[in-house]
Amino acid sequence: MPEPTNFDSGLRGQGGALVDTVYEQYMGVDWTRGPAGSGVTNFASGANTLEDNYGPRIAESWETTEIGVWVLNIRQGVRWQKTSTDAGRLMNGRQVTADDVVSSFKRLLAVPTSWMNVGQPRAAKAASIEKTGPWEVTIRTPVDPMTSFTWLIQGAGFNRVYPPEVVAKYGDMGDWKNAVGTGPFILKDYVVGSSMTFVKNPDYWGRDLVGPGKGNQLPYINTYKELYVPDLSTRLAGFRTGKIDMVAAIVADDAKALLSANPKLESVTYMENTPWGITMRTDKQDLPFKDKKVRQALVLATDYQAFNDYFGGDSDFDVWPINKQVAAMYEPLSAMPQAVQDLYKYNPEKAKQLLAEAGYPNGFKTTVVVPSTPGERVDEVTVFKEMWSKVGVDLAIDIKEPAVYNSMNTARNNAEMSYRLLWGAYAQQLYFSPFSTSSTNNPSYINDPAGTAPFYADLYNEVGQYIFIDMPKAYETYKKLKPVALEEAWYIMRPTPSTYILWWPWLKNYMGQGNGPFRFHQSWIDTDLKRAMGY
Known part of the structure; x- marks a missing residue:
């Protein structure tokens, strides 16, 4: 955590x-x-x-x-x-x-x-x-x-x-x-840089609503501890030795190695609903990004297959504005108009052509803000940098400490580009937060100032007619968004790698339902099984 x-x-x-x-x-x-x-x-x-x-x-x-x-x-x-x-x-x-x-x-x-x-x-x-x-x-x-x-x-x-x-x-x-x-756990102790320790709230109102413990008083766990272990190898070692019961956000290579060494481990795989991508200040008239051809050129200059190889062949770039896990609102790229599909096929020659048409025959220089931690974010942007250099785009990487980086993202005041999480969860999409003028979740300034891209405001109003009244109709209407948003190329997406959650079988009534605290209200530790397994 x-x-x-x-x-x-x-x-x-x-x-x-x-x-x-x-x-x-x-x-x-x-x-x-x-x-x-x-x-x-x-x-x-x-x-x-x-x-x-x-x-x-x-x-x-x-x-x-x-x-x-x-x-x-x-x-x-x-x-x-x-x-x-x-x-x-x-x-x-x-x-x-x-x-x-x-x-x-x-x-x-x-x-x-x-x-x-x-x-x-x-x-x-x-x-x-x-x-x-x-x-x-x-x-x-x-x-x-x-x-x-x-x-x-x-x-x-x-x-x-x-x-x-x-x-x-x-x-x-x-x-x-x-x-x-009023929650199921009481905060007992906090050690800066180390952990938070929670104990059971004996007066908690909640009961288990479903499953093998249906009707039981919650929570089951007497002590719940969140450990802050930023070093991945240390975290995995703790899990491997049974000192940690569950780990989340594990990449494919590490997960497969753990599962191979410990066949009794339980696991699920999923994609994060908040993909990473490069955002652009399209509101600044003196920057190249105001021109759709420049944005499209950057998409065409991005080799998604090479990026997939970078992630060990286990990633998906068709993740925005929504990914396939949000099935009610998702349509695949293969269902988009052919022109949109072609835009997301690596084509550096076409990228050069569009840059020339936009007035940048020799490319241009630009800067992207990147967080200093975790270190892989800089590595990922370096992949973009190498790809774009082939079409004449010179990408400088401006590394910021987390506090400065987070403040810049909240205020949307980066000078040119930012590498950041993008909101692709169902809720933010239904209220069009990534397309809503001054929202902190709209880092590419889509329809900001208001009226510069009216399609998004109009579609938001259309979807809004059905919210809480006819949700299937709302989800279906929302699907009009993707072909337009992808063709406009507001963001340059990083493919999202598959992510694993792994847990030991002694963590009972846990089925891979994420790592948020509420997921453990209904879970307990089978100490007899843990001892029997030698831990």
């Missing part, structure tokens, strides 16, 4: 260290749709449809009386954790109320640095909440209902329920020792 950047995730616009362990949202991933239930979604890469996120949490049930109006019925019997800290004593295990939900929501709306306000300022500014019954709250989101659902209702903006008395006394939740939530 990555080192936490802060412990007040909702307020400070970054991180997420205690999400789903200590702090809970109104609704979240519906475990009954996962591999222990219907199997509709395996959750290895996250939720893949809107319906995957309808699972009840603090809100026992909810309804939309009209588009943009959300009535939440707050679960009774949920209690604040009884921790041994001053903050825990302040809350004293009292019952969570509708007033707590209102207080948390208003707090995040009021602070400019909250992730709600940073990520979706228009939606946040227009939102409001009120208590409309003893156990009922009503949230109104008149701007962009789909965006608002994801960020303000479902919880993408780290919208969790925070303890109001603790906030009132300490100002924020930035000190980990003040962490008091």
Whole structure:
């Protein structure tokens, strides 16, 4: 797991260290749709449809009386954790109320640095909440209902329920020792650069909804530890020796070596829903990228087959704007118009021709911002650099430390190009975040300023007619996006390699459903089996 950047995730616009362990949202991933239930979604890469996120949490049930109006019925019997800290004593295990939900929501709306306000300022500014019954709250989101659902209702903006008395006394939740939530685990200890240790919340409200433990009190695990082991070889050694029960985000070569050496290991393979790619400042009139021919030339100058070889022959470049795991919204490149298909076939001569037509017969120089860690990001951009040099494009690599790099990406203020994660998950695509003017998820400035690419705003409005009303129709309408977006060549994609999750068979009721904390609520360790296997 990555080192936490802060412990007040909702307020400070970054991180997420205690999400789903200590702090809970109104609704979240519906475990009954996962591999222990219907199997509709395996959750290895996250939720893949809107319906995957309808699972009840603090809100026992909810309804939309009209588009943009959300009535939440707050679960009774949920209690604040009884921790041994001053903050825990302040809350004293009292019952969570509708007033707590209102207080948390208003707090995040009021602070400019909250992730709600940073990520979706228009939606946040227009939102409001009120208590409309003893156990009922009503949230109104008149701007962009789909965006608002994801960020303000479902919880993408780290919208969790925070303890109001603790906030009132300490100002924020930035000190980990003040962490008091409603979740299945209590934060017991944090060692900077090493680990976070959680213990079971004995008063947790949740029960196992499906599978062999259906009806049981959750969580099963008494102690849950997140280790920060940035060195891959150390992480794999810990897993190999049984000191680590599960590892995620393992590349194919390493995974295959582990599986060969330990045939009893369990595994699943998946693709990350947030692919990497090179973004361009298409808003700057003095840069080449304003010209579609230049962007198309860069696509044609990218040898995706060679990139696939770079990843050991186990990758897919047909991953944007959505990949094949999001089946309801996906159409393959092979179904696109022939001209679009041809654009994604390596053709350096055609690339040179387009550059010449755009006024760059000898190519041009440009700079891409790249994070310093992990080191493979620089290696990957070096592959782009070598390919593009063959058509006269001289790509300089500007390596930035993580804090500077992340700040630049949030503000979208890189000078020319940036190598970064791109939002390809279903939710961000349905609310067109990568195509929405000033969104932080729109690093190539598509339709920014507004009106420069009206197709995307028009299609967003068309899809929006069916959101929460006829989702199959919404998914089908969304498919109009891909051929246009690919032909416009807004991003130069890096192929996404297959990724593996591996776990030992003693991790029970775990079926490869990702590595987010909520995935372990329903799991337990079979200590007898672990000993029998010699660990």
